Amino acid sequence: MSVIILDKEKGQGLLDHKSFELKHNFAQHPMLQLDSLKKLIEELPRHQVTSSSDDLSLKTDFDAILRDKSRSLNFDEIIPSLMTSKSYIAASGIETHPRYKQLCDEITNEAREVYLKNGRKTSIKGATYWLFIASPNAITPFHFDRFSNFIFQIRGSKELAVFPNFQNNIIDQSLCEQYCDGKSVHTPWNDNLDQFAHKYDFKSGDAVHIPFTSGHYVKNGAEDISISISVFFHTEQTQNWSRILRFNHRLRKRGFLPAKIGENKILDAIKAQLFPLVSIYIRIRNRLA
Numbered sequence: 001m002s003v004i005i006l007d008k009e010k011g012q013g014l015l016d017h018k019s020f021e022l023k024h025n026f027a028q029h030p031m032l033q034l035d036s037l038k039k040l041i042e043e044l045p046r047h048q049v050t051s052s053s054d055d056l057s058l059k060t061d062f063d064a065i066l067r068d069k070s071r072s073l074n075f076d077e078i079i080p081s082l083m084t085s086k087s088y089i090a091a092s093g094i095e096t097h098p099r100y101k102q103l104c105d106e107i108t109n110e111a112r113e114v115y116l117k118n119g120r121k122t123s124i125k126g127a128t129y130w131l132f133i134a135s136p137n138a139i140t141p142f143h144f145d146r147f148s149n150f151i152f153q154i155r156g157s158k159e160l161a162v163f164p165n166f167q168n169n170i171i172d173q174s175l176c177e178q179y180c181d182g183k184s185v186h187t188p189w190n191d192n193l194d195q196f197a198h199k200y201d202f203k204s205g206d207a208v209h210i211p212f213t214s215g216h217y218v219k220n221g222a223e224d225i226s227i228s229i230s231v232f233f234h235t236e237q238t239q240n241w242s243r244i245l246r247f248n249h250r251l252r253k254r255g256f257l258p259a260k261i262g263e264n265k266i267l268d269a270i271k272a273q274l275f276p277l278v279s280i281y282i283r284i285r286n287r288l289a
């Protein structure tokens with residue numbers, strides 16, 4: 001069964017900047033059904049899988065949950081109770097599993113096409129895949145990611161709320177700087193932020209583009225478990241943003257107050273160009289120290 005992202009021309013001018021919805025045809029793919037995915041999870045290296053049976057809220061530190069590899073991984077208990085508990089399983093690097101590599105490559109090629117059909121000269125780089133399986137009514141806390149992504153709903157429904165990126169009243173850019181530079185961060189939530197959300201009624205066969213560092217949260221539907229997969233990637237644009245944010249983080253650590261992305265386009269361009277050289281210099285200096 002070949003995978004197809006439908007309406008690839010949608011998203012003109014929005015990619016990496018604003019979320020939008022697409023459709024896909026691979027919700028019924030045999031390798032993405034619960035029994036096949038249970039086998040996949042059991043076969044993946046332990047450090048690639050995390051789970052939670054806690055009742056998460058929008059305020060929970062999601063990064064800490066994903067980083068905590070000490071959590072119970074007894075899938076024989078978790079998977080049968082998914083319908084009645086508030087459990088959450090996340091697995092990363094699905095593309096590293098030999099049986100799933102071809103499927104992931106096919107989805108990556110489709111995602112590439114979305115960029116190319118929207119007039120981008122260069123496409124996506126370094127695609128990596130996450131699988132999320134969660135109970136009815138489970139909540140994925142408010143957080144942001146250091147990549148752009150497409151999320152595909154395979155089974156069940158959810159409310160997916162996506163927020164505009166680079167708005168300091170939603171997520172302060174200094175937090176994005178830390179996270180892009182490899183630090184763990186807890187994205188603060190308060191209910192007043194909800195007015196800025198674009199909410200998708202997300203069901204099997206739907207896909208959404210979530211741009212680089214856009215805040216988002218998920219509330220699963222009540223009727224079924226939710227299965228979704230996400231492909232995370234960089235583009236030329238997000239790589240430049242990432243370099244500027246990391247540059248700013250290094251400056252901030254040294255007591256400077258750097259201009260935020262968008263405040264000075266010339267400075268942004270200089271930082272994006274300089275960051276690879278600066279980080280090589282710092283690495284050499286640290287090695288010699």
Ligand SMILES: [Fe+2]
Pocket residue numbers: 143144145216
């Ligand atoms: Fe996310």
